Amino acid sequence: MFKFFRKIRHRLLAENRVSRYLLYALGEIVLVVIGILIALEINNWNEGQKLLQQEKATIASLKLEFEKNLSSLNGDIASLQGIIGSCNKLLAHTGPDYADGTLQGVDSLVSMTSRMSVWDPSLYTLGNIKNSGKLSSLSNEELKILLIEWETFYANLLDWGDFYVDRGSTYFDFLLHNSLNRNLFSGNPFQLSPSKFNRSNEELLRKPEFENYITNRVFINGFMLGYYEEAKERITAIIEQCKTYEDTP
Numbered sequence: 001m002f003k004f005f006r007k008i009r010h011r012l013l014a015e016n017r018v019s020r021y022l023l024y025a026l027g028e029i030v031l032v033v034i035g036i037l038i039a040l041e042i043n044n045w046n047e048g049q050k051l052l053q054q055e056k057a058t059i060a061s062l063k064l065e066f067e068k069n070l071s072s073l074n075g076d077i078a079s080l081q082g083i084i085g086s087c088n089k090l091l092a093h094t095g096p097d098y099a100d101g102t103l104q105g106v107d108s109l110v111s112m113t114s115r116m117s118v119w120d121p122s123l124y125t126l127g128n129i130k131n132s133g134k135l136s137s138l139s140n141e142e143l144k145i146l147l148i149e150w151e152t153f154y155a156n157l158l159d160w161g162d163f164y165v166d167r168g169s170t171y172f173d174f175l176l177h178n179s180l181n182r183n184l185f186s187g188n189p190f191q192l193s194p195s196k197f198n199r200s201n202e203e204l205l206r207k208p209e210f211e212n213y214i215t216n217r218v219f220i221n222g223f224m225l226g227y228y229e230e231a232k233e234r235i236t237a238i239i240e241q242c243k244t245y246e247d248t249p
Helices: 002-014 018-091 106-113 124-131 141-178 201-206 208-247
Strands: none
Touching: 018 106, 018 124, 018 208, 106 201, 124 141, 141 208, 201 208
């Protein structure tokens, strides 16, 4: 096309038709500018597609990470529910008039109440997104907000987790000095045989201190369960937003 315009310009100059020559020269310039603009637009579109594909790959990794975190969280939720259930079974029988043999499986129930369920999620991909500055440039605004809110929530969860572990350690110390630990943890997986001392952990059910500790265990594990259930709701929402990328071409 440019060769065509060049021939016309040469002919117009030869015929001394300057005004027509200028008009064709201007048209040639306009075509060049339009061509440049189209090329830039195509380049910008290609770059945008490249960034989008990179974002999709990042979000796919983020989705996988949160799905694994959700799976482990469900296990911890079930564990907390088991601890609370064991506490309530014991509380139904505590008191000065408790008679040995009334409640079956006291050792295993007390052992269950001493457990702690501390969720430890992976934050590798989310950390990379944050540290690379990609969080602020996410195209999904709702996902961006959810991830920012997650950071604040998880920081609070960690603070509560420290308190949870501290209170659990205090209770374990009480059991260390007031129970036959060997009976609490006999059998699998520790392969311990029962204690030979002629006493029973059922004595704990007649101690008001034990009742107070078990009551506290219900509250502490209940609060942690509330945090975990909120974490589950937040993770589910994040995963759902990650899935929206799967429908993007």
